[in-house]
Amino acid sequence: MLSLGGDQVEEAVADAVALLRTATDRDWEAVRAGRLEWSCRYTAEHIAGDLIAYAGQLAGRATEAYVPFEITLDDGTDNEGVLHVVETTGALLAATLRTTPREVRAFHPYPFRSADREGFAAMGITEVLLHTHDIAEGVGLSYEPPAGLCADVLARLFPHVRPGEDPWRTLLWATGRGDLPGRAPLTEWRWRNNLVIEAGRLTLQGVTPAAAGDLAAGGDGGFAWVDGGPYQGTRDAAGMLLKAYEAGVHRPEWGVFALVRREDGRAVGGIGFHGPPDEDGRVEVGYDLVEAARGLGYATEGLRALTAWALERDEVTSVCATTEPDNTASQAVITRAGFRRVRVAGEGAEQYAYELRG
Incomplete structure (x- = not known):
């Protein structure tokens, strides 16, 4: 799996700067940046401010709020400066990404109040792509960033957006900067870093469409797995997540999670929902x-944490699970997590159905 990191940040910055250098002789202060209320000059400074802020979040291991600093340019700094x-x-962001361990998460407000290094890489790249577009539009330049970068950030930060044939046009539409045939214009938008749920010895880490695509294709999804992982059920679930994403019906918080051990950052399994709550x-x-991870209580811890999170949502009244009659180990996990058996489900090959109500 190709992870987003320092190389991709440097690629986005180099491509953007190469274009904008062709217009440094123009008055960036007097021209608005595209549809923004900002000038082209302020927008360029904003790009730099975001990049250093993201580096600061990761390097400072900030978990509760933004690190309280901002960048200020010297008086007299010209466009080239x-x-x-x-x-x-x-x-600086690229270097920070390369030296930050995978399991580190730092504060970012949207939408679950944290992001890992790949999330900060994706956000940094997105800031560069979008605001270079804004500046280019203001000064009359044509800008077309690498399609692969656009597809990558969509699959990580916009899991709720149905991908289109043209990733760049889709990203512009998803951020209120353009139109797409058959889709209503957007006036408000937010990107979405993956949800992480604490679960005792584990963390439940939301699988993005980018990771799901890799898992479904036989990769590791960007996770470090214990020997023998991931299990086929996780790959199958990732494939279903990917289909939902491609159809534009994926709701990330009701998707798939990797069960990751705190002690060593290794994934031991997968858990998740079969879809959002019904009516x-x-x-x-x-x-x-x-x-290799069975019999140690991980499944019970993960299931308890996931069901507790679900039952805290206003739209959820009950959590359900089914298992084969001869799968006594799974039945024991479900029972320990507080579920009770309610019926036999299915036709032909019968299944036991369990329910936990709020």
């Missing part, structure tokens, strides 16, 4: 563990 600052802050407020869960 601004671009030099953009290059420098991009290099009666019922949501179904499923899970599996790599064989």
